[in-house]
Amino acid sequence: MSTVTLKNIRKTYTDTEVIKGIDLDIDDREFVVFVGPSGCGKSTLMRMIAGLEDITSGELLIDGQHMNNVPPDKRGLAMVFQTYALYPHMTVAENMAFSLRLAGVPKAQRYERAKEVGRVLQLEPLLDRKPGALSGGQRQRVAIGRALVRKPKVFLFDEPLSNLDAALRGQMRLELASLHESLQATMIYVTHDQIEAMTLADKIVVLQGGVIEQIGAPMELYNHPRNKFVAGFRGSPKMNFLPVAIAGVGASGITVKLPGGGTVVVPVRPANVQLGDRITLGVRPEHIRIDAENPTIMGEVLVIEHLGDATSLYVKVAGGDTMIVQAEGNRQVSVRDRIPMRIDGNLCHLFDANDITLPKAS
Amino acid sequence: MTSSVVTTAQDPPPPAAQTTSSPQKVPALALVAPSVIALLLWMIVPLAMAIWFAFQRYNLLLPDNRAFTGIANFTYILTDPALWVSIGITLVLVASVLVITIGLGTLLAVLFNQEFPGRGIARVLAISPFFVMPTVSALIWKNMLMHPVNGLLAQMTRGLGLGAVDWFADFPLISIIIIVSWEWLPFALLILLTAIQSLDTDQIEAARMDGAKPLALFRFVVLPHLSRAIAVVAMIETIFFLTIFAEIFVTTGGGPGLATTNLAYYIYLKALLEFDVGGASAGGLIAVVLANIVALFLVRSVAKNLDT
Ligand SMILES: Nc1ncnc2c1ncn2[C@@H]1O[C@H](COP(=O)(O)OP(=O)(O)OP(=O)(O)O)[C@@H](O)[C@H]1O
Ligand SMILES: [Mg+2]
Numbered sequence: 194m195s196t197v198t199l200k201n202i203r204k205t206y207t208d209t210e211v212i213k214g215i216d217l218d219i220d221d222r223e224f225v226v227f228v229g230p231s232g233c234g235k236s237t238l239m240r241m242i243a244g245l246e247d248i249t250s251g252e253l254l255i256d257g258q259h260m261n262n263v264p265p266d267k268r269g270l271a272m273v274f275q276t277y278a279l280y281p282h283m284t285v286a287e288n289m290a291f292s293l294r295l296a297g298v299p300k301a302q303r304y305e306r307a308k309e310v311g312r313v314l315q316l317e318p319l320l321d322r323k324p325g326a327l328s329g330g331q332r333q334r335v336a337i338g339r340a341l342v343r344k345p346k347v348f349l350f351d352e353p354l355s356n357l358d359a360a361l362r363g364q365m366r367l368e369l370a371s372l373h374e375s376l377q378a379t380m381i382y383v384t385h386d387q388i389e390a391m392t393l394a395d396k397i398v399v400l401q402g403g404v405i406e407q408i409g410a411p412m413e414l415y416n417h418p419r420n421k422f423v424a425g426f427r428g429s430p431k432m433n434f435l436p437v438a439i440a441g442v443g444a445s446g447i448t449v450k451l452p453g454g455g456t457v458v459v460p461v462r463p464a465n466v467q468l469g470d471r472i473t474l475g476v477r478p479e480h481i482r483i484d485a486e487n488p489t490i491m492g493e494v495l496v497i498e499h500l501g502d503a504t505s506l507y508v509k510v511a512g513g514d515t516m517i518v519q520a521e522g523n524r525q526v527s528v529r530d531r532i533p534m535r536i537d538g539n540l541c542h543l544f545d546a547n548d549i550t551l552p553k554a555s
Numbered sequence: 556m557t558s559s560v561v562t563t564a565q566d567p568p569p570p571a572a573q574t575t576s577s578p579q580k581v582p583a584l585a586l587v588a589p590s591v592i593a594l595l596l597w598m599i600v601p602l603a604m605a606i607w608f609a610f611q612r613y614n615l616l617l618p619d620n621r622a623f624t625g626i627a628n629f630t631y632i633l634t635d636p637a638l639w640v641s642i643g644i645t646l647v648l649v650a651s652v653l654v655i656t657i658g659l660g661t662l663l664a665v666l667f668n669q670e671f672p673g674r675g676i677a678r679v680l681a682i683s684p685f686f687v688m689p690t691v692s693a694l695i696w697k698n699m700l701m702h703p704v705n706g707l708l709a710q711m712t713r714g715l716g717l718g719a720v721d722w723f724a725d726f727p728l729i730s731i732i733i734i735v736s737w738e739w740l741p742f743a744l745l746i747l748l749t750a751i752q753s754l755d756t757d758q759i760e761a762a763r764m765d766g767a768k769p770l771a772l773f774r775f776v777v778l779p780h781l782s783r784a785i786a787v788v789a790m791i792e793t794i795f796f797l798t799i800f801a802e803i804f805v806t807t808g809g810g811p812g813l814a815t816t817n818l819a820y821y822i823y824l825k826a827l828l829e830f831d832v833g834g835a836s837a838g839g840l841i842a843v844v845l846a847n848i849v850a851l852f853l854v855r856s857v858a859k860n861l862d863t
Contacts, residue, residue, distance in 0.1 A: 245760050266766030278757035282779040291775070292765035339765070 195256055195269070195346035195379045196221050197242065202251035204237055204403075211237055213403040214251070219347075219381065219396075224373050226390045227383045228426065229400035235383045238400070239349050242381065243272050255347065266292070271340035272349040275356065277332045279324040279339075286311070286320040289338045310338045330361045337372070350382040354389065362386070369393060387429045391415075399423050421473060421548035430478045430505060432542075433516040437474045439466060446554055447543060449474055452512030455489035457538040461551040466543075472551075473544040478505065478519040480540040483526075488533030492516065494526055508532065602843075608836035615830035628837035632825075638838065640813045641821035642845065648732060648817055649796040649849075655736040656792060657785055660743030665777065667744070668751045678748075685741035693805035696734045697723070727807045727814045734802050739795075743788045750784035751777065786857040793853055797846050818842045 197219040204212035212234050219225050227235040240246040242253060244265035253260045260268055279288050287294075289310055290303035298306075311317045314334045324332055333353060340348055350369075354362045366389055373380055373393070384390055390397055391411045399406040399414065399422075406426075407419040418424035424432050437457075441448035446460035449472070457474070466472055492508035495515065506518040506526060518534060526532060543551040612624040632638055667678055684692065700707050701722035709719035722730040754777065762776045800819045803809055809816035809824065816824065822842060826835030 243764065245763065265764045270764070272761070272764050274757045274761060276755065276757045278755060278761040280758060280762070280776060280779075282782075291762070291767075295766045295771055339761075343765075 196254075197347055197379065197381070198252075198254040198257075199242075200252040200254070202238070202241065202253065203249045204234070204241060204246065205249045211403050212241070212249075215403075215405055217398065217405065217408070219379060222377050222379055224380045224382065224393055224395045226394035226397050227381070227400060228385070228390050228397060229406075230426075231385075233400045234403045235400055236351055239272075239351055239381060239383055242347075243270055243349055244268050245272075269346040270349055271343045271345035271347075272351070273333075273336045273340050273353045275352040277324075277336040277356075279332060279335055281324055284321050284323055285316060285327070285335050285338075288324065288335055289342045291339070292343050306342055307338075310341045313341065314338050329357055330365065333357060333365060337369075341376075346379065348378055348380045350380065352383050352385065355385065362389075366392060387427070391427075397427075399426060417553070418475075418542065418550055420550055421475065421544040424475050424542055424544070424550070428477055430517045430519070432475045432477050433481075433514075434544075435474045435476075435510070435514055435516070436512065437472060437543075439463075439468055439470045439472060442468055446538065447551070449543065451490050451536070452510055452514065453490050454511075455536075457489055457536050457541060459538045459541045459543050459551075460554045461543050462554050464545070464551055466545050466551065470546070472546065473548070475542040475544060476536050476540065478517040480537060481516070481518045482535045482537075483518070483520055483524065483532055484535035485533050487535060489536045490534050491531055492518075492534060494528055494530045494532060497526060497528060506532070508534070605836045605839050605843075608832050609840050611833045611836075613831075613833040615832060624833070628833045632834055632837045632841065637813055637816070638818075638821060638841070641816045641818050644728065644813070644815065645797060645817040645819075645845070647728065648735070648799060649793055651732050652735045652739060652796055653789055653792055655732070656739045656743040657747075657788060659736075659740055660747050660788070661778075661781060661785070663740070663744050664747035664751050664781075665773065667748055682741040682745055684737055685739075685745070687738070689738060689801040690805055692738055693734055693802040696730075696737070697806045701730060723807050724811060727811060731799075731802055731807065731815050734806070735796065735799060738802075739792055742792070746784050746788050747781055750781050754780045790850075790853045790857050793849060794846075797842075797849065818845065 197217075199215050199217040202212060202215045203210065215238060217225075227238065229235055237246060241248050244260070244263065248261050255268055255270075280291065283291065286304055286307040289307040290298075293303045293306060307320065308317065311320050314337060316331070316334055316338060319327060319331060319335075324335065327335065333356075336353070353369075354365050357365060370393055382389075382393060394411050396408060397411055397414055398408050401422055407414060407423045409417070414423060414427050418427065421434065425434070435451060437449040437451055439447055440450040440456055442463045443458075446458050447463055447466070448456050448458050450456050451474070459474070490510055492510040494506050495509055496507040498505040498507075504520045504524050504526075506520055508516050508518055510516055516534075518532075520526070545551060609628055610623060610625065611621060612627065613621045663681065667674065667681065671677075687695075698705065701709075703709050703719045703721040703724075706719075706722075708722070713719050720726070758776055758780075759772060762772050767775065798819045799817060800823065803815050803817065803820050804823075807815045809820045818838070819842070822835050822838040825831050825838055
């Protein structure tokens, strides 16, 4: 059992508050990913859990035990740093076994344990090398190995893969997933990478400015963002936002008028909006189709990006907004074409004046 | 990924540029020659003169009585017990000041790396002795601090009813060691402090997560990180400590007896008090050999350190 509970956690540096009251429950064996824009406090929050930063106020419980003032090495956690933070003058084996050395474990036993972990991470032939003689991916593995050796209750990863190239990142991502599978450990993970967040997480925590915007499973955040920030943050390319006016409120949903005159019916309840209000419509690039028969909006192609399997079109619509449209890879379009597009109301989100998502009509 | 707005057409390679190779080629050797020659003259001429004088009988009191003597100067110097005493004193001096400056310098570097109020001023104060020239600092120590009557130390011990210590008479070598250490501690501190500041904080935090307490942190993370800087400090300091002169000249004058006569001072005694240029030159060559032996060991250990 290893659960982590945060109760109204706050962090203040001299006079600026960077973490403004976080409540979070992390279950046993859960893989939790923190995402959010740069500077929102992800690292700070993780470092508070690790014990590297003091907690200004609030309560941190690990396995139900109060941990606020317990030193980092007594919390049963292990952390993997973005910069790996290996000890450059120690060999791979010594790096991994350093915690055991400090704990007074005899040399033979330490080496045995390092070898065991090295085998899991395919580091066996490298055990006697210094970190300087390793590749980035191998160093990353050693950093993970150093965490594994301690058999921690909870693993903390702060952007562990961001220094690796794309191919290696993909491979390490799979290895992390299978490691989580085999260790059955609780893991907390910070990343900027959409794919890492979507594929690894059981639960994603979206942070902004030191507060939690939304907590949920990856698909839940994708399909039911609580507000405009979360909607714009998840997914790649980002969701398009268009200013719209409410043209009708009915049983089947809200009818909105798009820039250019077309209308879309979105099946949501008109919580606190009424006829004539100006609100925001959000639609993902992959949910817009090029459709000459019943177009809802026209646009002029500005830039075309061929990605192989898909084509991203940057399209200027009436009112001057630019939308991104995901079309099939072999679609024949050229710059400055005017294209008809169809927006399916069932796949749209509406955000009120406070950027809160209007609830779906059930 | 290609983008249609960007023109991706390959430009033809530009016409082969002729401008890079200049028409009149000046050989590189000719360009560096002036500085090489200047350096050679700078180094070779004094060395050659020292070698030449070392084989001459040449005393400034009897300048006409000058002749080639073979290795007589060397046999005379090498059989002079004072030479061996001075070599011993040189080594003791170098070793103890190295140990003191590096040991204290490391501790102070760790201390000055912590946050505390007034740290900036404390750093400046700690480093300032380095800017005092050796003659002046030796005078300050001699007349204001260690003087048996007027010195601050004497007044303090007398104030405690312990009587005064006549430093330069009773502990001459220790006094010199203290003075030179005081002068050179700032240098060690400065280098080691910058080295400590370049230590990755992530490494310290990783060690804390691994359970390292402050002492273990110092022993296993900070000290290994400093090893290169320590080696460099040791090398530079050794070069200077082998030729300490001003401090001895100003304070003890090599005495009492030979208690503080190091090799540099010994050569000075030979050359300028006995006016024996030949003997002094032979002593100088012996000093060169000694410096090279020490340097060989040092460079070896430093190179080994820089390897890892
Ligand atoms: N020692 C400090 N003193 C004052 N402010 C700090 C300190 N450390 C961090 N901050 C501030 O706290 C905020 C959160 O920082 P944090 O490192 O947690 O961001 P982050 O979400 O990890 O960003 P990134 O994605 O870029 O790593 C930032 O605005 C930062 O400026
Ligand atoms: Mg961060």
